[in-house]
Amino acid sequence: MELSGAWQSAARGAMLLGGDGALKPTIFAEMSALAMSTGAINLGQGFPDEDGSPEVLEAARQAISDGWNQYPPGLGFPVLREAISAHQHRFYGLSVDPDREVIVTAGATEALAASILALVEPGDEVVTFEPFYDSYAAMIALSGAVHRTVPLRAPHFQPDHDELRRAVTDRTRIILINDPHNPTGAMMDRPTLELVVELANRHDALIVTDEVYEHLTFGQPHIPIATLPGASDRTVTISSAGKTFSTTGWKVGWMTGPHDLLQAVLAVKQFLTYVNAAPFQPAIAVGLGLPEEFFRGVASVLQRKRDLLSAGLTRAGFSVSESQGSYFVVADAAPLGFTDAADLCRSLPTLAGVVAVPISAFVTDEHKSDYASLVRFAFCKRVDVLERASAQLARLSR
Numbered sequence: 001m002e003l004s005g006a007w008q009s010a011a012r013g014a015m016l017l018g019g020d021g022a023l024k025p026t027i028f029a030e031m032s033a034l035a036m037s038t039g040a041i042n043l044g045q046g047f048p049d050e051d052g053s054p055e056v057l058e059a060a061r062q063a064i065s066d067g068w069n070q071y072p073p074g075l076g077f078p079v080l081r082e083a084i085s086a087h088q089h090r091f092y093g094l095s096v097d098p099d100r101e102v103i104v105t106a107g108a109t110e111a112l113a114a115s116i117l118a119l120v121e122p123g124d125e126v127v128t129f130e131p132f133y134d135s136y137a138a139m140i141a142l143s144g145a146v147h148r149t150v151p152l153r154a155p156h157f158q159p160d161h162d163e164l165r166r167a168v169t170d171r172t173r174i175i176l177i178n179d180p181h182n183p184t185g186a187m188m189d190r191p192t193l194e195l196v197v198e199l200a201n202r203h204d205a206l207i208v209t210d211e212v213y214e215h216l217t218f219g220q221p222h223i224p225i226a227t228l229p230g231a232s233d234r235t236v237t238i239s240s241a242g243k244t245f246s247t248t249g250w251k252v253g254w255m256t257g258p259h260d261l262l263q264a265v266l267a268v269k270q271f272l273t274y275v276n277a278a279p280f281q282p283a284i285a286v287g288l289g290l291p292e293e294f295f296r297g298v299a300s301v302l303q304r305k306r307d308l309l310s311a312g313l314t315r316a317g318f319s320v321s322e323s324q325g326s327y328f329v330v331a332d333a334a335p336l337g338f339t340d341a342a343d344l345c346r347s348l349p350t351l352a353g354v355v356a357v358p359i360s361a362f363v364t365d366e367h368k369s370d371y372a373s374l375v376r377f378a379f380c381k382r383v384d385v386l387e388r389a390s391a392q393l394a395r396l397s398r
Contacts, residue, residue, distance in 0.1 A: 312390020
């Protein structure tokens with residue numbers, strides 16, 4: 001198969017292309033296949049290996065029995081839109097009209113795709129922070145926009161404010177942020193969020209924010225950028241249920257924002273999945289209404305898993321950056337003598353029986369050398385799996 005034009009540009013954001021233009025698997029597919037073929041522990045892909053809240057699972061079973069099995073409305077079932085609105089007010093004090101300012105989507109990835117395709121014209125610029133979730137580059141390329149990046153450098157992965165100021169110009173249409181951040185686990189501090197809002201207002205840019213890990217933070221609260229002065233009327237906020245409720249396969253996401261922006265996004269979304277996940281929508285509505293103890297609990301459990309794997313990586317000889325949120329921790333393999341994380345990740349199943357993903361898979365070619373020895377490990381796994389992985393990774397230090 002060969003691609004051309006915008007499609008080939010998009011493919012470069014998410015696929016590896018050979019010199020003949022033929023598609024090859026992404027590093028994520030490659031590493032997961034390697035885990036399957038070798039029996040290695042898969043800490044490369046970000047999905048839990050345990051089910052989430054029993055209340056949410058039972059609500060889905062009940063919804064199927066009750067006949068919630070046909071197409072939902074284009075915006076999503078009212079019960080879920082109302083639950084999303086209540087969630088935004090309950091946790092962040094945001095007032096969101098469930099009938100005009102909420103759209104249910106097929107996960108956050110569809111929300112991101114529809115937002116970028118709807119709000120960007122060819123030749124516009126979209127600014128992201130690098131490393132970035134791989135679908136960002138693909139969607140930006142498909143839109144015909146120009147992708148500008150601001151690097152997040154180890155070990156703290158915070159942007160340089162001067163570099164951010166230089167990246168955002170009058171040509172910028174969207175500033176796309178991911179907070180908490182995949183793949184680094186970093187969280188943006190308030191001064192950085194305030195600068196994003198300041199620059200968006202100065203240059204009349206929109207803000208699209210990917211907040212799927214909003215409830216999975218460790219020791220500090222998540223600050224939605226839409227809560228900052230000057231942000232709400234130009235911000236599309238995206239989140240999903242998969243990470244919080246350990247239901248990544250249900251693909252239930254949502255976006256909130258000003259009605260005029262969401263109407264433009266809906267016009268594109270209707271030609272993507274149209275609608276999705278009928279019986280799971282009322283189930284996620286139940287989840288969003290769970291008591292605060294539930295949300296504190298999922299973060300606390302995940303923090304203990306972060307600490308367990310981080311300690312194991314440190315004992316193995318990696319230099320480990322502290323993860324402030326998300327499913328992921330970044331480790332530098334340079335102290336172990338590995339300067340190419342991609343090569344290490346392909347050898348890791350043999351060396352230690354573990355699979356991980358190189359951070360270089362999340363960056364542009366221009367900056368790959370800056371992240372060459374960094375590896376992303378997922379800690380959203382059972383405790384016994386993380387204990388086994390830590391013990392096996394200790395072989396690297398021998």
